[in-house]
Amino acid sequence: GAVVSQHPSRVICKSGTSVKIECRSLDFQATTMFWYRQFPKQSLMLMATSNEGSKATYEQGVEKDKFLINHASLTLSTLTVTSAHPEDSSFYICSARAPGQGLDTEAFFGQGTRLTVV
Amino acid sequence: LAKTTQPISMDSYEGQEVNITCSHNNIATNDYITWYQQFPSQGPRFIIQGYKTKVTNEVASLFIPADRKSSTLSLPRVSLSDTAVYYCLVGDTGSGNTGKLIFGQGTTLQVKP
Numbered sequence: 001g002a003v004v005s006q007h008p009s010r011v012i013c014k015s016g017t018s019v020k021i022e023c024r025s026l027d028f029q030a031t032t033m034f035w036y037r038q039f040p041k042q043s044l045m046l047m048a049t050s051n052e053g054s055k056a057t058y059e060q061g062v063e064k065d066k067f068l069i070n071h072a073s074l075t076l077s078t079l080t081v082t083s084a085h086p087e088d089s090s091f092y093i094c095s096a097r098a099p100g101q102g103l104d105t106e107a108f109f110g111q112g113t114r115l116t117v118v
Numbered sequence: 119l120a121k122t123t124q125p126i127s128m129d130s131y132e133g134q135e136v137n138i139t140c141s142h143n144n145i146a147t148n149d150y151i152t153w154y155q156q157f158p159s160q161g162p163r164f165i166i167q168g169y170k171t172k173v174t175n176e177v178a179s180l181f182i183p184a185d186r187k188s189s190t191l192s193l194p195r196v197s198l199s200d201t202a203v204y205y206c207l208v209g210d211t212g213s214g215n216t217g218k219l220i221f222g223q224g225t226t227l228q229v230k231p
Contacts, residue, residue, distance in 0.1 A: 004161075034218055043205070044162070044221040093161045095219070106152070107219055109161030 003027060004096050006110030013084055013117055021079045021113045023050075023094030029074035030096035034107075035067075038091040050077040050094075084117040091115075122206045122222040129228050136193045138225050140206030143187050149208040151182060151189045156203045156224070165204070166191070193227075201229045 003026040013019045023033055031052045036044040048069055049057040056069035066088075068080040077096075081088055095109040123141040130136045142151070150169050154162035166173055168180040168189070179192040193200060203224040 006161075036221075043223050046218055046220060049218055091159065095161070106164035106167065109154075109163070112159060112161045114159065 004030075004094060004108040004110045006092075006094055006113050008113060009111060010114045011116070013115070015085055015117055016083055018080055018082045019084055019115060021081075021092055021094075021115075023077045023079070023096070023110050025075045025096050025108075028096075030077075031074060033071060033077040033094055033096040035069065035077075035079050036093045036095070038093060038112075044093060047079075052077075081115065084115070086117045089115055089117045122208060124204075124206055124222060124225045126223060127226045127228065129230060130196055131230050132197055133195050136196050136200075136227060136229075138191045138193075138204055138206075138227070139188055140191070141188050142206070142208045145186050145208050149186075151180065151186075152207045152209065152219075153178070153180065153191045154205045154207065156205065162205060162221075196227075196229045198229050198231060200227065202227060 005024045005026055007022045011019055033050040035047045037047050038044045046059050047062045047067060048059060050069045050071040052071045052074055058064045066082055068082060071077040079092060091112050091114055093109055093112045095107045097107050121144060150167055152167040153165040155165050156162040166175055166178045166180045168182050170182050170186060173180045181190040191204060203226050205221050205224040207219050209219060
């Protein structure tokens with residue numbers, strides 16, 4: 001089946017620095033990808049919808065200037081956490097559907113990225 | 119997007135059948151029902167999807183009554199490796215939909231030996 005890959009799987013950064021997380025669709029082209037954040041013992045929270053070639057759509061309460069999303073190609077979306085702080089430490093997950101498919105098909109999720117800000 | 123309600127947690131023993139019910143009273147005509155499984159520190163994984171009646175695949179069955187206001191995920195003969203969080207989601211297949219999925223709280227299933 002289709003695969004979505006995230007990199008890195010784990011990252012530790014110092015407070016105040018920026019971290020970039022990559023999300024790739026390995027065997028299909030994704031015009032739309034989604035970024036989620038998950039805190040310990042909580043559910044996934046949708047942060048934004050990444051649209052290839054256009055601006056991302058952010059969910060209410062998510063700071064677009066802090067969480068920069070770039071979807072420059074049909075197989076790659078990146079999430080950059082700028083000026084990271086310890087409260088940004090979380091598990092970040094991306095997902096995508098193959099183009100031309102509605103919600104009656106599965107979404108594919110990356111393996112997640114564990115961000116720890118020290 | 120329709121809101122879903124599931125039990126927060128369930129316990130079971132190896133070899134038993136587990137049924138997790140999800141309530142989605144406000145499901146719309148175009149909504150499909152999808153279940154995902156998530157292990158710690160991993161992304162969710164698709165289990166099964168359905169629109170009405172019963173769907174079965176190699177890992178689970180999904181039962182959806184005629185009014186579609188609830189659904190039940192059935193896992194036959196669970197093993198320790200089925201310990202995970204299970205999420206029920208409903209989504210709109212309309213042409214204007216972006217395809218985003220909104221996750222509820224999920225059900226933490228603990229399988230005991």
